[in-house]
Each structure stands twice: as structure tokens, then as C-alpha cells.
Amino acid sequence: MENGAAKCDSRERKPTPPLTVRSVLDALMENLDQSDRRPVVPLGHGDPSSFPCFRTSPAAEDAIVEALRSAKLNCYAPSLGLDAARRSIAGHLSRDLPYKLSADDVFLTAGANHAIDILITALAQHGANILLPKPGYPTYEACAAFRHLEVRYFDLLPEKGWEVDLDGVKVLANDKTVAMVIINPGNPCGSVFTLEHMKKITETAKTLGLLLIADEVYAHLAYGSNPFVPMAVFGSITPILTLGSLSKRWIVPGWRLGWIVTTDPNGILQKSKVVETLQSYIKITADPATFVQGAVPHILEKTTEDFFLKIRNMLREAANICYDKLKEIPCVTCPHRPEGAMSTIVKLDLSLLEDINDDLDFCVKLAKEESVIVLPGSAMGLKNWLRVTFSVEPSLLEDGLLRVKTFYLRHAKKK
Known part of the structure; x- marks a missing residue:
């Protein structure tokens, strides 16, 4: 025995x-x-x-206190997140896009690492691979290892401001490649991609039939010559799954509130059942704290420039x-x-x-x-x-x- x-x-x-x-x-x-x-x-x-x-901002602190004292947010939240929070995030992100997102495009997570785990799990399948940047954020690799998803690394080029080696991507990708991860602003490089380079990335992804995961945890934390532009502005070229959170921009990593947002004007993610798989997996994972979700609309609306x-x-x-x-x-x-x-x-x-x-x-x-x-x-x-x-x-x-x-x-x- x-x-x-x-x-x-x-x-x-x-x-x-x-x-x-x-x-x-x-x-x-x-x-x-x-x-x-x-x-x-x-x-x-x-x-x-x-x-x-x-x-963090006084508005964010006030929102949390108000949410707690309301005594209305001590319950379980819906598995996909509070509708008011999802609507608020959709509206907030839509300000930078040529089209409007809806609450149905937003899935709340217990921080960005949780969002990574959900995405990797939803996309993993037998024999598949995913393209990750080198250097990059190692949680993607760790999650892929647990899901038996092969990792293939494309280079970021220091001599070109850490731009993606798109020729290398073309060599790595095949019919088993489920997605390509782009981190912008860059962790660990401190880079911010130009609009022109981002368009080339999305056009390459379309040519190769790749889904793009846009890791934008550091969204809007750009202070050099290149302004931050969300990858989702190119969602009409290829479907984008954007990953974000409150953690960095609001300086509150311990609040554990993140999101996955689908930008897919052509409905490819719906047809391929990626959205359905995301919804199914999210329903069996942990939720972000309800009172933090409840504070999100106030945080997004009241935090000043x-x-x-x-x-x-x-x-x-x-x-x-x-x-x-x-x-x-x-x-x-x-x-x-x-x-x-x-x-x-x-x-x-x-x-x-x-x-x-x-x-x-x-x-x-x-x-x-x-x-x-x-x-x-x-x-x-x-x-x-x-x-x-x-x-x-x-x-x-x-x-x-x-x-x-x-x-x-x-x-x-x-x-």
C-alpha cells in the first residue's frame, strides 16, 4: 500500500x-x-x-470609511463583482478610449495577481503556449507552470527603449499560442511605449491571430516623453484583455482590488467562449472585499487630478x-x-x-x-x-x- x-x-x-x-x-x-x-x-x-x-488620496480614504460605516457592504458580493463598481470602472476607463465600455466588460478580482491567475487558467489548454516578455513579471510564469501552459519568451530591446522584438515574436508564435502579454508602463524596465509601437504590436498580433493581454497595473504613471495610452484603443484591430488595479496609481496595494476588462468590438472573445470561460472560473474563486468594491465609484469619481x-x-x-x-x-x-x-x-x-x-x-x-x-x-x-x-x-x-x-x-x- x-x-x-x-x-x-x-x-x-x-x-x-x-x-x-x-x-x-x-x-x-x-x-x-x-x-x-x-x-x-x-x-x-x-x-x-x-x-x-x-x-493615498483623502477621497479614497473617505470612500472606504463611508463604505464600512454604511453597514450595507458586509455581505457577499455577486461573483462577478458589484454592478456599481463594474459600471464605474467601465466609465473611468472609457474616458481614454474611442468607444464606451459597459459593466459587462468588467470583471473584478482580488488584486492584479489574482487577475493573472484567472487569465492564465482561463486560457490554458493541452499543448498550448503563451508569449511572455523578457524581462517581465514572474507571476505569469509561475501561474503558467501550475496550469501546464508552455511559456515562450520574446525579448524587450534595451537599445530601443525596451520595445518589443516583434521579429522574435513572429518566430515564436504558432497555432498553439493562446496569447501575448504586454506590460506597459513597463515592469521592471520603467519604459512607456509610444503610440506607434503599440499599433505595430496589435497589428502583429492580428497577423498572427493572437489575443493580447495588456498588463496596465501602472496605468497613467508616466512622467517622461511618452504619455500613457491604453492598449485597448486598438481593440478594433485585435481583442484585448486589460488587467488593472487600484494598487499602484492610488498607492493602496493592500486593498486588493483589481480587474480584467475585455475590449472586443468585433465580438471575437464571445465567439471563442473566452468570456464564458472567464465568467465560469471567476465564479469559483475568491472575491475582492465587498466594502472595497462599494467604495470604488466614490474613489474613481472624487480623486482629484x-x-x-x-x-x-x-x-x-x-x-x-x-x-x-x-x-x-x-x-x-x-x-x-x-x-x-x-x-x-x-x-x-x-x-x-x-x-x-x-x-x-x-x-x-x-x-x-x-x-x-x-x-x-x-x-x-x-x-x-x-x-x-x-x-x-x-x-x-x-x-x-x-x-x-x-x-x-x-x-x-x-x-
Whole structure:
């Protein structure tokens, strides 16, 4: 009996999932030197909410308090989300589109990671593959591994501002490719695509018969030369599934409210039953908290442009500090000044360092010696690169990057 059980376990054992941001950051935190009395500098993940300068809008706080005190939102919500919240999100997103979305186009999720899991599950099928950017956000890969969905990586080109290598996409795609993921503004690159490049992406997707997943968690957090434009403006070219959330733009990742939005003027998603599959799976997964859903209309309607402008200006200042200070560290190279989102990615030159084996070793030793956390690029598909998140209080950011420079000087190869 025991042998039979062992054989059964062996046959059913799932493959070890790829690394995720959380798993890597948790491991790095375990390497901190507890005797170091300096504050830990968290340059590894995009959660600025613990810093007073990045506090969310008063309108958002008031909306949550009002929703709780109403005593009307302590119940279960409908499986697809409160209709008022879905209508509100549809109207909010429609402002940037050439056509109007409806509540039926919006599905609420418990944050963006939950939205990724839903999309991957709904699209997975035997023998299928999905195209992911390299570098990219590793949760897609982790979810695909659990769903036995093959992952194929297309390159983002640093010499072209991290644009998509569309020629590479054409080589990778086949009749088993279910979707292509585009992250804009870019995580981890800090890039913002031009309108022209986005149109080329959608035209390529149409030619190849691909569904586009537009990850726009950092929507409107653009502060460089390129304005943010939602991929859904090209929904008439190819169907778009947009993924978004309150987390980044409103600085509230702990509120766990995200969405999946279908933009499909030609009805392709309905005909292919993608919408039906999404609805079916969402009905058996966890819902976002009802009171947060109830607060959404107030949050979207009452948050002023002054708040968004303040956040963009703070991120621009932080991005400039990060880029300028990184240039003072010889062992890293930042291809471009960040223009969006909350992070940038830098190439690590190991030839200038002693006793550092790779990017993970760099990050482990940096955490231990300097109490600074950065994310190794291998977690995002680029070995010997580093993702540096700059959405922290400016003086702490400068202190953290100075510690990275000190770390370099300590490990610099002797001439």
C-alpha cells in the first residue's frame, strides 16, 4: 500500500514553480544582519504605501470609511463583482478610449495577481503556449507552470527603449499560442511605449491571430516623453484583455482590488467562449472585499487630478535620483532613464567585482552587508541584471544607493 501510494505521489507531483518576486524577496530578507541598526532600504518591490510622502488620496480614504460605516457592504458580493463598481470602472476607463465600455466588460478580482491567475487558467489548454516578455513579471510564469501552459519568451530591446522584438515574436508564435502579454508602463524596465509601437504590436498580433493581454497595473504613471495610452484603443484591430488595479496609481496595494476588462468590438472573445470561460472560473474563486468594491465609484469619481499629478512628480523625482546615483556605481549600467512605473533595470558587470558569482549572490550579500534589498534579474528572466525599485522616500533612496556604491567599493576587483 505504501509503495503504491508513493508511486501515485510520484506520478502526480507537480513541477517546481518558477521564482516569484515575493519568494525571492522573502529569501533576501532572511539574509539581513539583525545587528545592523540602520533602516532597511526596500528597493526590491513596488509598495510605497509605508512612506508618508506616498499616502493615498483623502477621497479614497473617505470612500472606504463611508463604505464600512454604511453597514450595507458586509455581505457577499455577486461573483462577478458589484454592478456599481463594474459600471464605474467601465466609465473611468472609457474616458481614454474611442468607444464606451459597459459593466459587462468588467470583471473584478482580488488584486492584479489574482487577475493573472484567472487569465492564465482561463486560457490554458493541452499543448498550448503563451508569449511572455523578457524581462517581465514572474507571476505569469509561475501561474503558467501550475496550469501546464508552455511559456515562450520574446525579448524587450534595451537599445530601443525596451520595445518589443516583434521579429522574435513572429518566430515564436504558432497555432498553439493562446496569447501575448504586454506590460506597459513597463515592469521592471520603467519604459512607456509610444503610440506607434503599440499599433505595430496589435497589428502583429492580428497577423498572427493572437489575443493580447495588456498588463496596465501602472496605468497613467508616466512622467517622461511618452504619455500613457491604453492598449485597448486598438481593440478594433485585435481583442484585448486589460488587467488593472487600484494598487499602484492610488498607492493602496493592500486593498486588493483589481480587474480584467475585455475590449472586443468585433465580438471575437464571445465567439471563442473566452468570456464564458472567464465568467465560469471567476465564479469559483475568491472575491475582492465587498466594502472595497462599494467604495470604488466614490474613489474613481472624487480623486482629484492634483493627487495624481503629485504622485507622478514624486516618481519623476525618485526616478531621476535613482538614474543619476546608479551612474556613480561602476559595476551597473542603466540603459535608459525610467519614464514610467516604479522601477528600472540595470546590467551587472561581474568582471569588476571579486567574490560575486552572479546577480543572486550580489543581492544576498548586499542585503547582509548593507541592509539594502534589490531584486535579482534572474527572477525576471535576465540573469546578471538587477531590478531597482525607487518608490521610496527620497532621502532613504539616496542613502540606499550610496550603500550600494559602498558595497561595490568593498567588492571591487583590485587593479
